Amino acid sequence: MIKIKVLVVDDSMFMRKLITRLIEDEAGLQVIGTACNGLEAVSMVKALKPDVVTLDIEMPEMDGLEALCKIMEQRPTPVLMLSSLTQEGAHATITALQSGAVDFISKPSGSISTDLYKVKAELVSKIKLAALIPVRALQSGVNAAPPLQVNRMKAGAAKEFTQIVALGTSTGGPKALETVITALPANFPYPVLVVQHMPPKFTKSLATRLNGLSGVRVVEAADNELVVGGTVYIAPGDYHMTAVQKNREYRIQLHQTPPINGHRPSVDVLFDSISQLKNLKRHFILMTGMGSDGAQGMQSAKRDGARSTIAEAKETCIVYGMPRSAIELNCVDYTVPLHQIASKILEVTAFQGW
Secondary structure: OOOEEEEEEEEOOHHHHHHHHHHOOOEEEEEEEEEEHHHHHHHHHHHHHHOEEEOOOOOOOOHHHHHHHHHHHHHHOOEEEEEOOHHHHHHHHHHOOOOOOOOOEEOOOOEEEEEEEEHHHHHHHHHHHHHOOOOOHHHHOOOOOOOOOOOOOOOOOOOOOEEEEEEEEEOOOHHOOOOHHHOOOOOOOOOOEEEEEEOOHHHHHHHHHHHHHHEEEEEEOOOEOOOOOOOEEEOOOOOOOEEEEEEEEEEEEEEEEOOOOOOOOOHHHHHHHHHHOOOEEEEEOOOOOOOOOOOHHHHHHHHOOOOEEEEOOOHHOOEOHHHHHHHHHOOEEEEEOOHHHHHHHHHHHHOOOO
16 A cells, blocks of 8 residues: 655654654554754655655744745645644745645644644545645646736725626635736726635735735625725635625625535635626636535526636646536636636726726
8 A cells, every 4th residue: 555655844842743643543644754843844855755744834943934935946745734823823824825835734722732633634634635736736836927917006996896706715725816816907996705715813814915915905804894896805714705785785794604515614605695696797716626615606606697607727726626526517618727817807807907
């Protein structure tokens, strides 16, 4: 039996031993080495050629973020970040995900989590998934087209608009969202509603980071918030997000009804609500992610008169699950590589202001 080879990186000897034990309890996984800081990790990735790296963020000599960047430069390898549940940990994790890490696991109780066994199943499943990710997907952003916009000033928010964009993504999504959202011109006049499968705190950090990088405004959505053009709304972790029309306005609604497809927020929930906004031209996008969340919603949207449906192409997906599910339902108008999705959005909305 060929085992998945894992390199464990953490500055705590206790955590290295605990993570190793949890991984090797699974028959198909093997820890081939451990490192106590980023410098060791970079060297050991080159020497041992692991299939997957679990990488702590806070370490001496070279922290996890710097080590991640060097690993992706020197020998691109699927990396899972181990993060604390603090707001600082969330910020660092989002930076890591947008720098090439494929996913993350939250330590239940801080840097030294004696109760890490609580997330053992998540750790094992994400290692197995990461091992399947092809190197070409890890490198997909390297040759991406540069952002289309040069104006970094935020445009004024337009209360009236005629079109709306809904986008769903999961594993690999933070990096993919950065590629798409930062390429929208600052004067893009339509709202974009986004579901990214991610826990609370992390969605806030994602919105903050994207807002700093993008010409358009990016916010974590709030309940009853007025939807305006030129703004990207990220669904908060643990809340479904919908949009409803009230009189001549459109507003965000957040709720905690049961998870759909195992997710809250769910892409299907968002897509179903956007489908009901019949006075708007509606556009739907599915990008990298495991599972099928959003596929049924896109199929229903297509039946309800969606102006366009777009799926990320297999060659740029970190995980080709959600887009593939929609394609298999024959409800996708355009299959587009990641770095061309922003251009396709401008094309289908016929926006020429850039």
